[in-house]
Amino acid sequence: MTVTGIQHETGEGLIALQSSKAIHDFEGTIETKDNSATKDTPPVVEVARNGWLPIRVVAIDGSTLTHKVKNGFPGAEASILMLSVVFIDITELASIVPHEIPSPRVFNDMDKATTLDGVLPGANVVRVGAPGDAPVTFFRSTVQDILSGTLDPAHETLLETLRAITVGRQADIACPIVDCKEKYKSGTGSYKCDCERKQTLFETDALRFHERFNELGSNGEVHGEVRRVTEVLSLINILRYFENEKRIHYLKNCAFVLDGPLAVFGQPAWIAPYVQREIQRISAKSLKHNGCDLLLFGIEKSGQYMTHFSDIDWTDERGPRSKFDSQTVIIPNAKYINRNIVFRPEDAKPSGIDTYFGRKVLYKTANGSHAVLNSAIVNSEGTDFHNTSPSAFPRLGDALNVLDHLSTYLYEDGFMPLVRAHAHAAIPLKQGAEILRSLFNLS
Structure with missing residues (x-):
């Protein structure tokens, strides 16, 4: 829509907007939430608890820096992509006095990290020595x-993991080659x-990342x-x-934590x-061998x-964080x-049912922190x-025990395993930029 004849410097444009029928009609169509006394009571539940704690926690976090x-x-x-997998032996925490903030050295000595990294090109970046190459290629x-x-040379690659869990699936998408009229046909490796x-x-x-690749702007979102x-x-x-079978017993006393929701969004959401x-x-399989399901959850901040x-x-009367x-x-x-929370008709399809592999739980920890936990769907x-x-x-109940035991005062609503994982995955801006400059031989 083009608007002409408005003198913006005199404020006439604002007057025109204030009197616009389209603006008033738009405001009239917005549904507002009912905050009356009849609103829903938050569904508080009782969860059976005991003193169980894992021996180790595996935390996964990643970061990207676009330059x-x-x-x-x-x-x-x-963009530099850095992924960190941190193995934390929490038996070391037994010597820490309750309610005291331990020395950072304690955390440094109790975890072991494995990292996976790479560089993702964006707009107007092509390979050296590849005539006719395109940035999206x-x-x-x-x-x-x-x-x-791979995270372990003796184990399968991430691509082999993807192949194993989606075996038999054929992608129903257009060929990613520009102007190709063929349908994309799934294959192995490159072909x-x-x-x-x-x-x-x-x-x-098949993950369809290329469909979001922007040749004329930033690609931070697809990265x-x-x-x-x-x-x-x-x-x-x-x-x-x-x-x-030689390692499955470890699952009994191990907690797995992923930074963020247990979900996949965007073009690759089909893998959820x-x-x-x-x-x-x-x-x-764990239930059969160990007598218990997996302990896996995500944490949203x-x-x-x-x-x-x-x-x-x-x-x-008392302000924030005072009701519960x-x-x-x-x-x-x-x-x-x-x-x-997610505005839609109450009988509509459940929010997240197509993209989440975890269920939301709101928890106020023993130290009063707020946690949005995603409990993995295991059955x-x-x-x-x-x-x-x-x-x-x-x-x-076991997940809540872990949250209570490992919540940290160092950050608001912080969780120590993810703090450690993020420390290994975080890319300092200056250092990250220097890595990219060196990769492209820039001064």
Whole structure:
């Protein structure tokens, strides 16, 4: 829409907007939340607890740093991707006096980190010595290279993990080669398109990252999607490592924690049901061998659920975080979420059912911190987003024990394993930029 004849410097443009019928009509169509006394009561639940704690915690976190590349083309950029898997022996915490902040050296001595890294090209960046190459082709090949990495030389690659959990699936997408009329056909590794041009396709093209690649702007968002899938595949890769009969007993006394929600969004979200199925399979195997399901959860530090938790944990007399007692557990079902957190008709399809492999739990820890925990869906009961019974959350009490024991005062609503994982995965801005400059031989 083009507006002419408005003198913005005199304020006439603002007057025109204030009197605009379109603006008033738009305001009239916005549904507002009902904050009357009849609103939903937060679904507080009682969770059976004991003194169980794991021997070790495996925490996974990743980060990306996007930096401009000066190669003569406008908007040229690339991102460093760093993934960290931290193994923490929490028996070392037994010597720490309760309610005291331990020395950072204690944490440094009790964890062991494995990292996986790579560089993701963005707009106007191509490979050296590849005439006719395109930035999106370089990006596609780099994704293939990163997911061909392994966290342990004796174990399968992340790409092999993806292949194993999606075996038999054929991607129903357009060929990623520009102007190719063929349908994309899934293959292994790198191979040639069936069309007359015979250009290279990659197994990871099935994840559809290339569909979001922006040749005229920033690619920070799609690079973030690559990071997230790398985190999730690393988690499944590790679980598959431990399911070996010689190692499966470790699952009994191990907690696995992923930074952020247990979910996959965007173009690669189609893998979420396969991830969920694999978690359920390994959990069932653990239940058979160890007598217990997997203990796996994600921690969200921001977002709509955390905002909602802050809103409801409030009293006019005492202010924020004053309504609920410490160790309060709230499990919102699908109807409550639709009415109070993610606006949609209450009988609509449950929020997150296509993208999440975990269920939301709001928890106020023993030290009064807020946590939005994603409890992994490990059985068929958990797949019903209306079901908030204990059977849908078989290891929730153990997860809450871990949160209480390892919550840290160093950061608001912090959780020590993820603090350590982030410390290994975080890329200092100056250092990261220097790495990128050196990769592109920049001064």
